[in-house]
Amino acid sequence: MRLGVTLVGAALVAGSVACSAADPATGSAAGVGEWVHARTGECSSPRVGSIEEFAEFVGPLRADLYAPFVQEWATCAVAPYEKLGLVVFRPGVMREFQEAWKASVAAGEVVGDPDFAFGPGFAVSATDGLERLGLRYLHCTPVEGHVMSPEPAEAEGCVYTKMHQGHGH
């Protein structure tokens, strides 16, 4: 029997929190999809994927970094992205995730910062062109002075910053 390589139908957390356009922190990729849809008019039918598909999407190196902390993910289309990932993290793992990313940078396995755009407990798989969502960059490498409104992230040495505007199409 093949065990648990799919997260389809995984139990959702914070189930008592109703999804709304203002609060996507429902713990479900579908909820994130609704939130994105409310802001873009796109992403109308997210497709929940297996963790194996997530690994195929991001590749083995980034799968090693992201997948242990992913509770559920889905994809949908939001221009210009034909396949945008909607990633929900397991509750309470953001500090661990950031520490693991820092360790991987220190080991020379990855370069730079996580390449997703982050909200509370979730992320979407791209940044550029999605500034309108109001999500944030996550920096776990030293940032320079011109980053916008840095706020401490969960792990020491990591910060969230606002995205540059200018892609507000």
Add this chain to the structure above:
Amino acid sequence: MRFKRTIALGAAVIGVAAVTTVLVPSGVALAHGSMTYPASRTYACYEDGRAGGGGGDLNPTNPACAAAVAAGGKQPLWDWFGNLISQAGGKHREIIGDGKLCGPTTKYDAYNLGRTDWPTTTLQAGASITLKYNAWAPHPGTWEQYVTKDGYNPAQPLRWSDLESAPFNTVVNPPLGNGEYSWNATLPNKSGRHVIYSIWQRSDSPEAFYSCSDVVFNGGGGNPGDTTAPSTPGTPTASATSNSVALSWGASTDNVGVSGYQVYREAGATDVLVASPSSTSATVTGLSGGTAYAFYVVAKDAAGNTSPPSSAVSVTTLPGSTPGGACAVTYTTPSVWSGGFTANVVVKNTGTSAVSPWSLVWDVPSGQTVSSAWSAEVVVSGGKATAKGVSWNGSIPAGGSVNFGFNGTASGTPATPAAFTLNGASCGSA
């Protein structure tokens, strides 16, 4: 069969032309951040992947594109226009190291692979050309186009020192229309395979975009108008193991010089490019035991001319099961919480031949379960866990390794498995 090989070669040649034709943008998805003519690596591989994806998926057939997907996933192709650094601020040479020019961030790192088989666009040296860059939204900025120096070696990842010191073309705020920027440029006088490296530095933001376009210049440099194809390579000779075939063949000649060879495996209607060596030998790995194969070779020169195909050699790999091999396993638990843990496993093939397919087995320590896995299929039965590679990591090359991970449950501190076997052979610890 000669007829089929001729068709296959013709298809390959047409494929090159098709790349040139298909990649001229016409109604491309609106986005921004990559050159579409001549096609950047990410755009060329995206189009190649769409052609092989059967709708709704990306499955490149070009070997370099396929290798990039295996190493970096499909997301960089879905996001083919996003090869950027958000905080570049014009400091490209300070923040991008040698070998990382084509993919300066982890997401696009696979597009730095030094290979001679990335999709190419054929251009006329010294000609006037309309460069095209896809545009989703207008942003002011400067585009600089560099070309590689004479003698550039495409088998090595691109370095800053590989580029001519000054761009052959620079444009500020080019016109935008029909979803793309386009502007005229005069191509440099080059010959053979090169890379056009484009940097778009926005002036309204520190964000910069990078693209490598693999091109073949005809008619330039020291061999103007070279249209003479190399001679036919000799018929390969082959020696087989259970999972590989070593080939060697007689050299081709050329009026300018042979730049390399392409080895094809016959495979029905469309033969498969399996190696692109610069010498007269190659070893094809990852084959199945007890299976008949046929291979042939095509020579090429720097101007892109290709020879007629050699006669094919038929060979049958040795029978037997997939060989077990020397192996080393690194097992770590980077995350442990009350009642559960995450395990990462690195399987290194320390043998001298590829292990394909691979199967790693271990006894699950008492009190543990496996709840979900990534980068491998993990099945637990009778207290034994068996991990097998998935589509993109089903083979471990000699000296190479694969990584996979899983989440599990455990009572107390999760114990490390006592031993692992790879295809039945015991592994050591790395």
